Amino acid sequence: MDVLVLAARDAPGASGALVDEERTARLVAAARRFSGVVDVLLPAAADDGAARMAADGLAALQGVRRVWLAADARLTGWLAEPLAALLADVVRCEGYARIIGDSSLAHRDVLARLAGLLRAPALTDVVDIIDADTVRRPMYAGDILATVGIRSELAVLLLRAVAFAPAEKIAEEAAVEVVVPEMPGNLPCPVELLEEEAGDSSGRPDLGRARIVLGMGRGAMDTESRALLLQLAEKLGAAVAATRAVVDEGLAPNDWQVGQTGKQIAPALYIAFGISGAHQHLAGIADAETIIAVNTDADAPIFAAADHGLAMDARKALKALLAELGEHVPDE
Amino acid sequence: MIDTILAPIRQTLDHHVQARVLPDGSGVDDQGAAKIVNPFDEIALEAALRLKEQGVAARVVAAVIGPAETEKALRTALAMGADAAALVEVEELPEPPRVAQALAALARREGAELVIMGKQAIDDDLGVTAQMLAARLGWPQAMFAAELRVEDGVAHVLCEADAGTRTLKAPLPCVVAADLRLAEPRFVSLANVMKAKRKPIERLSAAEVGLEVAEAHTPLLKVEATRRRRAGEMLADVDALIATLRQRGLWPEGQG
Ligand SMILES: Cc1cc2nc3c(=O)[nH]c(=O)nc-3n(C[C@H](O)[C@H](O)[C@H](O)COP(=O)(O)OP(=O)(O)OC[C@H]3O[C@@H](n4cnc5c(N)ncnc54)[C@H](O)[C@@H]3O)c2cc1C
Numbered sequence: 132m133d134v135l136v137l138a139a140r141d142a143p144g145a146s147g148a149l150v151d152e153e154r155t156a157r158l159v160a161a162a163r164r165f166s167g168v169v170d171v172l173l174p175a176a177a178d179d180g181a182a183r184m185a186a187d188g189l190a191a192l193q194g195v196r197r198v199w200l201a202a203d204a205r206l207t208g209w210l211a212e213p214l215a216a217l218l219a220d221v222v223r224c225e226g227y228a229r230i231i232g233d234s235s236l237a238h239r240d241v242l243a244r245l246a247g248l249l250r251a252p253a254l255t256d257v258v259d260i261i262d263a264d265t266v267r268r269p270m271y272a273g274d275i276l277a278t279v280g281i282r283s284e285l286a287v288l289l290l291r292a293v294a295f296a297p298a299e300k301i302a303e304e305a306a307v308e309v310v311v312p313e314m315p316g317n318l319p320c321p322v323e324l325l326e327e328e329a330g331d332s333s334g335r336p337d338l339g340r341a342r343i344v345l346g347m348g349r350g351a352m353d354t355e356s357r358a359l360l361l362q363l364a365e366k367l368g369a370a371v372a373a374t375r376a377v378v379d380e381g382l383a384p385n386d387w388q389v390g391q392t393g394k395q396i397a398p399a400l401y402i403a404f405g406i407s408g409a410h411q412h413l414a415g416i417a418d419a420e421t422i423i424a425v426n427t428d429a430d431a432p433i434f435a436a437a438d439h440g441l442a443m444d445a446r447k448a449l450k451a452l453l454a455e456l457g458e459h460v461p462d463e
Numbered sequence: 464m465i466d467t468i469l470a471p472i473r474q475t476l477d478h479h480v481q482a483r484v485l486p487d488g489s490g491v492d493d494q495g496a497a498k499i500v501n502p503f504d505e506i507a508l509e510a511a512l513r514l515k516e517q518g519v520a521a522r523v524v525a526a527v528i529g530p531a532e533t534e535k536a537l538r539t540a541l542a543m544g545a546d547a548a549a550l551v552e553v554e555e556l557p558e559p560p561r562v563a564q565a566l567a568a569l570a571r572r573e574g575a576e577l578v579i580m581g582k583q584a585i586d587d588d589l590g591v592t593a594q595m596l597a598a599r600l601g602w603p604q605a606m607f608a609a610e611l612r613v614e615d616g617v618a619h620v621l622c623e624a625d626a627g628t629r630t631l632k633a634p635l636p637c638v639v640a641a642d643l644r645l646a647e648p649r650f651v652s653l654a655n656v657m658k659a660k661r662k663p664i665e666r667l668s669a670a671e672v673g674l675e676v677a678e679a680h681t682p683l684l685k686v687e688a689t690r691r692r693r694a695g696e697m698l699a700d701v702d703a704l705i706a707t708l709r710q711r712g713l714w715p716e717g718q719g
Contacts, residue, residue, distance in 0.1 A: 142626035208629070211594065212603055235625045240606045243591035247598025252560055252680040253591045269689065270588050271482035275491060278685040282678065321603040323632040330627030337626075343713065367715065375643070385609065385623045385644060391588065392503075392643065400713045411478065413691055421711060422693060423704065434695045439707055441698045451701035456715065 132263050133167040135227040140237040149175055149185040156297035159192050161290055162231050164260045168196040178202035190305035192298045198309045205318050209237055213318040215244040220315055233292040246287040253287040258294040272391035273414035293397035330386050341370035344398040348374045350405020351445035352382045359449035366456050374412050389415035404445040408433025468511040468520045469575035471566050472504040472527055474536040475586040488685050500536045503581025507641035509648040511579045512544045519613045522546040524573050528565050529556050542651045542659035549665045551672050563595035568672035582607055582640040593640035603633040609644040
C-alpha cells in the first residue's frame with residue numbers, strides 16, 4: 132500500500148526551520164509498515180534555500196522514495212483550505228492508499244479536512260500499527276485502548292509520533308529525488324492568516340521533545356511556586372507543562388496543557404508538582420518513562436500512577452531541589 | 464445580521480465516570496451510565512448563544528444525530544437557550560464522515576451561515592468531524608477557536624496552535640470548532656429546564672439527511688482497559704528524590 136506522509140510542521144518561530152525532521156522521521160518509519168512506497172510532502176511558501184534544505188533532509192531518511200516540495204505562496208501558514216485541496220489532488224493522481232500525519236493541531240486541521248474531501252475515514256492518536264488494516268488508538272481520555280479495523284481503500288491516519296521510533300538518516304544529503312509538483316491554479320484560499328503568534332517558551336525546549344518535563348498543577352501555581360518551578364526548569368533544561376485547571380486560571384498558556392484535550396508527551400522524566408492526577412491529565416503523560424509526583428495529599432490519585440511519590444509541599448520541594456543545584460533561593 | 468447558526472451536539476459519557484469495558488471486549492459498557500452534552504459542544508453552543516445575544520445572529524439551532532436517548536442532550540441545549548432543535552434519529556452513531564454528510568444536509572436545510580461545534584468528543588476523542596463537515600460543505604474552517612467575533616459577514620477567530628495562537632479571518636459561511644477558552648457555558652436554571660421540556664423538537668429520519676445504512680469503515684474490533692498503575696513507591700524526602708534521579712542519570716552532575 133502506497134503512503135503519503137505530510138511532513139511534520141515545526142512550531143513557527145521555534146527554530147526557523149520549516150519542518151520538524153525528527154517527528155517526520157517517526158512518521159516515515161511508521162509508514163514503512165504498509166510495505167509500499169513512502170513519499171513525503173513538504174509544504175513551503177516558496178522554492179527557496181530553506182525549503183530545499185528541509186526537503187533534502189527528508190530525502191535522506193531511510194525508506195523515503197520521493198519528497199514532494201510543494202512550494203507556493205498560497206501555502207504560507209499551512210492554511211487548511213488550500214493545503215487540503217492540494218493534497219487531495221496529489222492523492223488522487225498518485226493513488227496513495229494511506230495518508231499519514233501526526234496528531235498535532237496543524238495536522239488535525241489540514242488532514243481531517245483532506246479526509247472530508249476524499250470521503251475517507253480519519254483516525255487520530257494512532258499509537259500502534261498492527262498491519263495495513265488494523266491500528267490501535269486510545270479513547271475515553273486514554274482509559275480505553277481500542278483496536279480499530281480499516282475497511283476502506285483510502286484512509287487518513289494521524290499518529291502519535293512519540294509512539295514510533297524514528298527512521299534513520301542514511302545520507303548527509305538527499306538520497307532520493309525532490310520533486311516540485313505543478314501547482315493547481317484554482318487552490319481555494321478563502322481564509323486570511325492575520326497573525327501567527329509563536330507563544331513564549333523563553334528558550335525552554337519543546338514539550339514534545341524535552342527529556343525532562345516539569346508539570347504545574349493547582350498546588351504549585353501560586354506566584355512563588357510558579358517562579359521556582361520555572362527556575363528549576365531552566366536549571367534542568369526542562370520543558371514546562373500544566374494541567375487544564377492552571378490553564379483555566381490563566382496562569383499558563385493553552386499550549387502548555389497536557390492531557391486528553393492537550394498535548395501527549397513522552398519524556399524520560401515527568402515531575403508533577405501539585406497535580407491531583409485526574410485521568411484527563413494522566414492521558415497525556417502515560418508514555419513518560421519515569422513519573423514522579425510531589426503532592427501534600429498522600430492519598431492523591433497521582434501517586435498510584437507515578438513511579439515515585441513525595442508527600443510534601445511543592446514549594447518546599449522546589450526550594451530544596453534548587454538549593455541542591457546551588458541556586459540561591461529566598462529563605463522561608 | 465446572519466440568520467441561523469447551527470450548533471451540532473453529541474451526547475457523551477459523563478467525564479466523572481470511568482469507562483468500563485464490556486466482558487467480551489467488544490466495546491464500552493455505557494448502559495445506565497450518566498451522560499452529558501459533550502463539553503466542547505456545550506462550549507460551542509454557548510458561543511453561538513452569545514453571538515445571538517449580541518445581535519449577530521437571529522437564531523441558534525441545536526442538532527443531534529444519534530439514538531432516541533440523545534434527545535436529552537437537545538433538551539439541555541433548549542434549556543440553555545437554543546431557539547430550535549433537530550434530532551436525526553439513528554440506531555447507532557454513524558462514523559464521522561457520515562455524521563459530516565448528515566450535518567451538511569442539515570446545515571443546508573436550516574439555511575445556516577455559521578456552524579459552531581466542539582473540536583472533539585470526549586468519548587472517541589477523534590476530533591475530525593468539524594473539518595470533514597467544512598470540506599463537505601466547501602466552507603472555510605477555523606479550528607480550535609479560543610475567541611470569536613463576527614462582523615460584516617466575516618468571522619475573526621483566534622485559534623489555539625501547537626505553539627502560541629493564530630488569528631484567522633474567515634468569510635461566512637464557515638465552520639468554527641470550539642476549544643476550551645472560547646466560552647464558559649452558562650448555568651441552566653431549573654425554570655429553563657422545565658420550559659425546555661415543552662419546546663418542540665423537529666424529528667428527521669436518517670433518509671431525510673441522506674444517510675443510508677452502510678458498513679463501518681473503521682469498526683471497533685476490540686477494546687481493553689488501559690493499565691495506568693505504577694509502583695508508586697513513596698520517597699522519604701527531597702534527598703531520596705535526588706538520589707533516585709541520580710541513579711537514573713536524570714540529575715545534572717558536578718553540581719550541588
Ligand atoms: C472534557 C475535559 C477535558 C479535560 N482535559 C484535561 C487535559 O487535557 N489536561 C488536564 O490536565 N486536565 C484536563 N481536564 C481537567 C481534569 O479533569 C482536572 O480537573 C485537572 O487535571 C486538575 O488539575 P490539577 O491537578 O492541577 O488540580 P486539582 O485537581 O485541584 O489538584 C490539585 C492538587 O494539588 C495538591 N496540592 C495543593 N496544595 C499543594 C501544595 N502546596 N503542594 C503540593 N501539592 C498541593 C492537592 O492535594 C491536589 O491533589 C479535563 C476535564 C474535562 C471535563
